[in-house]
Structures are given as structure tokens and as C-alpha cells.
Amino acid sequence: MSDNELGTFLRTRRESVTPADVGLPTGPRRRTPGLRRSELATLAGISVEYLTRLEQGRDRNPSHQVLGALGDVLRLPGPDRFLLRRLAKEIDADKASCASAEAPTHTVRPTVRALLDRLEPTPAVLVNWIGDIVAHTHGYERFARPLGLLDGHPPNVVRYVFTDDRARAVYPGWERLADTQIAHLRHDASLHDPHVAALADELTVTAGAAFTDRLSAVPALPARSGTDLVEHPEAGRLRLSYETLELPDDGQRLTIHVPADEATATALDRLNGRTPGALRAVSG
Secondary structure, eight states: OOSOHHHHHHHHHHHHSOGGGGTOOOOSOOOSSSOOHHHHHHHHTSOHHHHHHHHHTSOOOOOHHHHHHHHHHTTOOHHHHHHHHHHHTOOHHHHHHHTTOOOOOOOOOHHHHHHHHHHTTSOEEEEETTOBEEEEOHHHHHHHGGGTTTOSSSOBHHHHHHHOHHHHHHOTTHHHHHHHHHHHHHHSSOTTOHHHHHHHHHHHHHTTHHHHHHHTSOOOOOOSEEEEEEEETTTEEEEEEEEEEEETTTTEEEEEEEESSHHHHHHHHHHTTOOTTSSOOOOO
């Protein structure tokens, strides 16, 4: 992974803001897309030299005031400001603290297990920070096993998405799904976590550019909700809305899938051997 994600983030955001966006004249012969460094620095109240050091990764500990000023000038929305602050905290000292990082947990707290039991027959899955599937409902197993999602030892969502040909076949929105998995991989643990790095090294070889291009792109926060279209080999076309709940103390996240239309609700009921009506469609 890039050793200068903060600098890359600032540079790409600077290049996406036009002079007109911040009340500056465009002027002729602009060779720089977006704002010049000097323009951003002046508007944020910092020196050009300091902004250059930030973008080049030679200074990784800007103050909260500097981050706030840059966020204002770059017109960053709330989620991007959160990401900017997180990237600024990923300083060199973090590498040393991650060298002896604990392995991702594969245990499930009793209360989380009880929650999964209560969610039946809804497809719900518990995943740790490197994408290993830790636990799931029976409803999720009936949904996921025909897709190949549970084939690994342990099954891993990131590895499945990027290396299993079935993933592209059953997920018409594979590109967005791949983007989301990368965002989780980068956001749910330190960028220098050795277990994340080991998985990244593996997928750099086995998945190639589809993985590495996303990993080197500008960081983004993962989507916590949305709707996936699935071409299921046994249940047909499914539209599944999902919500992802973070369990930060465990380094895990719980994703719950619900049918987004009545046809999907009926198909999942049949997949679970239930009379249609056990699952209800949820829209919006």
C-alpha cells in the first residue's frame, strides 16, 4: 500500500477543485488541473513549502487547525473530513506499533452469536478486518454457499471477490463491490497492519491490476448500506439491501441482507425451505 496516502488524498482533492469553486479567476494557460499549490496554501493560511511537504509525505502530523482549514478550502463533505483526519493519524510511529499487532480474531462473543440466532432466516454475516468470514446465519449459508463464498479455509470475502471467477458472474455490480472491499480493507485496520499487508501481497500476485489499481487509488470510506444485485444459481435474480454494523472492540463488522423487493423475499424463503412470507421486502 502507498506510504503517502495523506499526500495523495490532498493532491487529488486539490486537483478536483476549480478556481471558480473558491472564488478565484480562472485565467489563461493553466497547466495544473484544479487549484495550484500556492492558491490552496494561501486560502488555507499555510505556506506553500508546508503544503508541499504534506503532499510529498515529508510531514505527516498536521495540526487539527491545518486539517480544518484544508477541509474548508477543498470543500470536503463530512465523510471526507473524517477520512482526512484518519489518514493524518497514520504516521510513521504507527508502523512500529503494528509490527506486533494481534491476529484478526475468529471468535464470536456470546451476545453477537445470540444476535445472529435472532436474525434467522435473514442472510447475515460476521467478518473480521481482513475479510475472513467468522460466523453467519443459516440463511446466509443457504444464500452464499452456492455462490462459492464459503469455499475457503477460512472463507475470505476479499479473496473471493478478486480471485474467484464466480464473483464476477453472480455480481453484475462487481466493480462497485470490489471498490467497497478495498475501502473496508484500508479503513477497518491500520494501513500498516501486517495481516492486511500479507493479504495485499498475496492478492497483488493472484488478482493483479484489478486489485493493485484500487489499492493505490485515492482512499475512500466504505459504503455501510446499499443494494446489491445477485444472479443466484439456485434462486435467480435477487435484489438485496444491506446494512453494515461495526463492532470495533472485536475488529469485526456485521452485514445484514434484507430483500429489496417481494420477488427476492419469495425467492429467499424458497431457498430456506420456508413458506413465502417469512421474509418481508424492505425498500428505501
